[in-house]
Amino acid sequence: MAFEPPRRLVRALGETAPEGDDWLEKLPGLAREAVERRELTVERVQLPGGRSSLVVLVRRADGTPAVLKLAPPRARPESERVALAHWGGRGAVQLLEPVSEGAGGAEGSEGSEGVLLLERLHPDVSVRTLPEAKALLEAAGTLRRLWVDPPEGHVFETVAERTGRQAKAMRAGADAAPEVAPLVDAALSAREELLDSPPEHRLLHGTFRQSKVLSGDRMPWLAVGPDPVVGEHAFDLARLVRDRVEDLIAQPSGATTTRRRVRRLAESLEVDRDRLRGWTLFRAVESGVRARRVGRERDAELLLEFASWL
Secondary structure: OOOOOOHHHHHHHHHHOOOOOOHHHHHHHHHHHHHHHHOOEEEEEOOOOOOOOEEEEEEOOOOOEEEEEEOOHHHOHHHHHHHHHHHOOOOEOOEOOOEEEEOOEEEEOOOOOOEEEEEOOEEEEEHHHOOHHHHHHHHHHHHHHHOEOOOOOOOOOEHHHHHHHHHHHHHHHHHHOHHHHHHHHHHHHHHHHHHHOOOOOEEEOOOOOHHHEEEOOOOOEEEOOOOOEEEOHHHHHHHHHOOOHHHHHHOOOHHHHHHHHHHHHHHHOOOOHHHHHHHHHHHHHHHHHHHHHOOOHHHHHHHHHHHHOO
16 A cells, blocks of 8 residues: 555645655655554555644554554654553553653654554544534543643653743744734743743643544543643643634634633633633744744734734
8 A cells, every 4th residue: 555645744744844854755665664564454544634643544463443653753753652651541542552661751662663553543533523612621621631740750841841942933933023023022921921830740732622632432532642741731721722713713702702711711620710821822822923934824814813812
């Protein structure tokens, strides 16, 4: 079978590829090797797929359905492996390959770098298919189960480290587009205040949203695709606040609905409302500036307008 990467993946990775990166060119060969090594039977490549990995629906030698996921190093697949092993299927998709304990976390077996063999969920059924209120409720309940203490001696990135890298790019974006400078300044100021006294340091999903929660057989809903980070709950919840941002922008009452969503999510997950608002502002502005930098002007407009409501 030909393992051609979906156009969505090619486009997304092309926006962030460092000079000389040839992972996409190597991907078909990497996929064939991963399938042969594990004696898998390929059903199909999942389309349209994700923005940072190739997802292939497969069956193991005993006929068990599974998912083979391949991601480039810059997508931090080994951090995902460690997080999934630590969660052990509680609230998240189950890692099917054994891992060996090492300093600071888990390591995959030989030949598994950047390759994850996962429990098969229902890839076309996410909580995003539910009515909005129900979707937010189910997503929030799933997220709560993931908030656990990180493994001892972990090597996960912290919220301070990740947002520090992002802050540098945001400042550069504001210099290139002065009209976004006020929002960038507000977002950076919020970050500084929030990092001054974080209320907890927990293992977070890192990129949580409705489309990252899929229907399963073992549990009704399970999270997939983490980019794990250690920090406070409000940082993780902030990305969920802006889900279905296109619908929010289209509503005459979008700003009011957004503020109500912040309040309800904060109350339901016992997160400080002001901290959730601050991280929602930072993450929306960061995403908007990044979208503008890679030429996704429509996305940038939506995100920056959303951020202005906060």
